[in-house]
Amino acid sequence: MMVRKSKGIGERHQKILGFIESYQREHKHPPSIREIGEHCEISSTSVVNYYLDQLEKSGYLERDRKISRGMRLTGNTPLGDMLRVPVLGVIQAGEPIPVPANADFSSFTSEDSVEIATSLMPAKEKGKELFALKVQGDSMIDAMVNDGDIVILKPSQEARNGDMVAVWLSERNETTLKYFYKEKDGYRLQPANPTMKPIMVKKNEQVEIKGKVVMVIRKMDRLN
Amino acid sequence: MMVRKSKGIGERHQKILGFIESYQREHKHPPSIREIGEHCEISSTSVVNYYLDQLEKSGYLERDRKISRGMRLTGNTPLGDMLRVPVLGVIQAGEPIPVPANADFSSFTSEDSVEIATSLMPAKEKGKELFALKVQGDSMIDAMVNDGDIVILKPSQEARNGDMVAVWLSERNETTLKYFYKEKDGYRLQPANPTMKPIMVKKNEQVEIKGKVVMVIRKMDRLN
DNA sequence: ATAATAACCGAACGCTTGTTCTGTGTCAAG
DNA sequence: CTTGACACAGAACAAGCGTTCGGTTATTAT
Numbered sequence: 016m017m018v019r020k021s022k023g024i025g026e027r028h029q030k031i032l033g034f035i036e037s038y039q040r041e042h043k044h045p046p047s048i049r050e051i052g053e054h055c056e057i058s059s060t061s062v063v064n065y066y067l068d069q070l071e072k073s074g075y076l077e078r079d080r081k082i083s084r085g086m087r088l089t090g091n092t093p094l095g096d097m098l099r100v101p102v103l104g105v106i107q108a109g110e111p112i113p114v115p116a117n118a119d120f121s122s123f124t125s126e127d128s129v130e131i132a133t134s135l136m137p138a139k140e141k142g143k144e145l146f147a148l149k150v151q152g153d154s155m156i157d158a159m160v161n162d163g164d165i166v167i168l169k170p171s172q173e174a175r176n177g178d179m180v181a182v183w184l185s186e187r188n189e190t191t192l193k194y195f196y197k198e199k200d201g202y203r204l205q206p207a208n209p210t211m212k213p214i215m216v217k218k219n220e221q222v223e224i225k226g227k228v229v230m231v232i233r234k235m236d237r238l239n
Numbered sequence: 240m241m242v243r244k245s246k247g248i249g250e251r252h253q254k255i256l257g258f259i260e261s262y263q264r265e266h267k268h269p270p271s272i273r274e275i276g277e278h279c280e281i282s283s284t285s286v287v288n289y290y291l292d293q294l295e296k297s298g299y300l301e302r303d304r305k306i307s308r309g310m311r312l313t314g315n316t317p318l319g320d321m322l323r324v325p326v327l328g329v330i331q332a333g334e335p336i337p338v339p340a341n342a343d344f345s346s347f348t349s350e351d352s353v354e355i356a357t358s359l360m361p362a363k364e365k366g367k368e369l370f371a372l373k374v375q376g377d378s379m380i381d382a383m384v385n386d387g388d389i390v391i392l393k394p395s396q397e398a399r400n401g402d403m404v405a406v407w408l409s410e411r412n413e414t415t416l417k418y419f420y421k422e423k424d425g426y427r428l429q430p431a432n433p434t435m436k437p438i439m440v441k442k443n444e445q446v447e448i449k450g451k452v453v454m455v456i457r458k459m460d461r462l463n
Numbered sequence: 464a465t466a467a468t469a470a471c472c473g474a475a476c477g478c479t480t481g482t483t484c485t486g487t488g489t490c491a492a493g
Numbered sequence: 494c495t496t497g498a499c500a501c502a503g504a505a506c507a508a509g510c511g512t513t514c515g516g517t518t519a520t521t522a523t
Contacts, residue, residue: 027500043311044268044303047480059502064481066500079268083307083480083509087267156432159383159457179459208380208432231457233383235403251470271510283472288511290470307479307510 030055031066032075035088045084100129100167106148106155106181106190129165131230145169145229148181157206158192164233166192168226179207179228185221192228254279255290256299259312269308324353324391330372330379330405330414353389355454369393369453372405381430382416388457390416392450403431403452409445416452 034054038046046054052063067086071078079085129147150164158179160166166181174180174195182204183190193204193214202222204214216222258278262270270278276287291310295302303309353371374388382403384390390405398404398419406428407414417428417438426446428438440446 042303043301044306044309049480057501059504060481061483061503062501064483077267079266081481081509082268085268085481153433156383156434159380159385161383161431207385209377210380228459230459231455233455233457235452235454272512273510281471283474284511285473285513286471288513305479305511309511 027055027057028066028070028073028075031063032070032088035076035086039088045086047084100131100145100147102129102147102149102165104148105151106166106192107151129167129232131167146226155192157208157211159207160192160231161233164231166228167230167232169229170225171227172224174224174227181225181228183223183225184216185223195224251279251281252290252294252297252299255287256294256312259300259310263312269310271308324355324369324371326353326371326373326389328372329375330390330416331375353391353456355391370450379416381432381435383431384416384455385457388455390452391454391456393453394449395451396448398448398451405449405452407447407449408440409447419448 031051034051035046038050038054048060048063048067051067052058052060055063057063057066067076067078070076074089076086076088145167147165147167150160150162150166153162155161155164168181171180176196178195179192180195181190181192182195191204191214193206196203196205198215201215201217201220204216204222206213255275258275259270262274262278272284272287272291275291276282276284279287281287281290291300291302294300298313300310300312369391371389371391374384374386374390377386379385379388392405395404400420402419403416404419405414405416406419415428415438417430420427420429422439425439425441425444428440428446430437
């Protein structure tokens with residue numbers, strides 16, 4: 016029977032796919048067959064072509080034969096102007112926030128993720144290591160964040176006055192989204208809704224800042 | 240003095256720019272110099288090159304000389320997977336909503352607009368004629384919409400139960416964002432914030448539905 | 464009128480690049 | 494062992510394509 020490693024895509028295919036992606040990101044256009052060969056240690060253009068055919072049959076990329084550099088990634092196309100932000104989990108009042116593991120940003124191939132046009136991003140955050148969380152429950156309404164909203168965060172353990180942060184109040188066993196202000200006797204966590212009162216946190220209470228909120232997205236799909 | 244029409248970009252430049260854009264949309268890759276020539280009635284490749292140089296100097300496109308089809312539009316790159324939604328104005332409690340004029344969707348070249356990844360869109364709304372409004376003031380907080388948020392709307396004069404709509408209550412002289420429910424004696428306009436009470440509108444009161452809310456985007460730029 | 468300049472044409476040149484063809488070594492099934 | 498896939502190499506070919514250069518025409522400033 017066929018125990019050949021040739022099931023699905025192999026290491027070589029991965030490498031080519033990855034190279035196309037990074038090359039495209041850097042040069043704004045796809046690489047040529049020969050360039051792929053060089054950077055993937057394939058000494059023959061025909062072999063690269065061979066792999067490209069397979070990748071096309073497997074649906075990983077589309078090709079325009081005859082057109083120079085006529086290839087594009089499908090499905091997972093981190094097209095120049097978009098950021099793919101992984102949705103790492105949910106955020107709700109009663110549970111800690113799932114913060115990204117150390118080197119978690121590289122390996123989110125077909126996971127759950129949201130795409131953001133970079134033009135929507137505050138300039139400073141472009142290309143940063145962002146992650147997203149889906150809001151579960153109504154517990155964040157005082158931050159003007161609804162059930163089902165997606166919050167996009169930048170990992171951070173500190174904050175400046177005025178930043179909206181996601182914090183874990185270990186003594187209250189609570190996760191919240193609040194504007195952060197440092198006061199002389201502690202911290203003031205200000206709800207986004209101006210009609211609601213802030214939470215005052217004394218210096219001895221433990222606040223764990225998990226990240227700064229960069230963006231909130233609310234999709235109005237079908238009822239609620 | 241120079242009264243030559245050669246100030247800025249001319250008709251020919253526009254045509255080339257337009258062709259590159261439409262070609263890219265159709266073929267997923269830029270056209271060659273010769274293809275531009277054919278479709279813009281320019282019989283010499285050197286002339287196309289001549290115009291391309293000018294467009295590059297004017298900042299309308301970038302070029303990778305020597306690389307086949309090495310050009311890309313700058314500034315206004317409606318890249319395959321994105322929607323460009325025009326921001327038609329602001330929405331605030333005290334004023335009516337600026338709804339789009341009849342054929343307003345075609346001519347928003349360099350106006351204010353936001354780009355949305357189509358993958359974020361509810362499937363049904365893709366490619367539809369959407370418009371965006373920037374929220375001004377805190378008057379929409381009961382809809383969980385903050386000052387500075389961007390709401391993306393689909394033009395509509397009617398709504399189904401559960402839709403979030405932008406309505407103009409002419410008798411109250413007020414614009415609001417509410418969930419829409421039809422009741423036997425009128426309409427119920429339900430705030431998104433579940434702690435707040437709905438507005439009951441009697442049948443004789445006039446409610447003008449201006450559009451359904453498709454998405455809300457909140458950018459946390461710098462303080463507030 | 465004249466010189467300068469912008470707009471434009473056509474052809475030739477040559478590099479880049481995808482394609483194709485022949486050939487080699489490996490591995491598993493029969 | 495033989496057969497036949499699969500993975501791979503290398504060379505040669507031809508088409509695609511950007512570049513360059515000599516030349517022409519119209520418009521404008523002097």
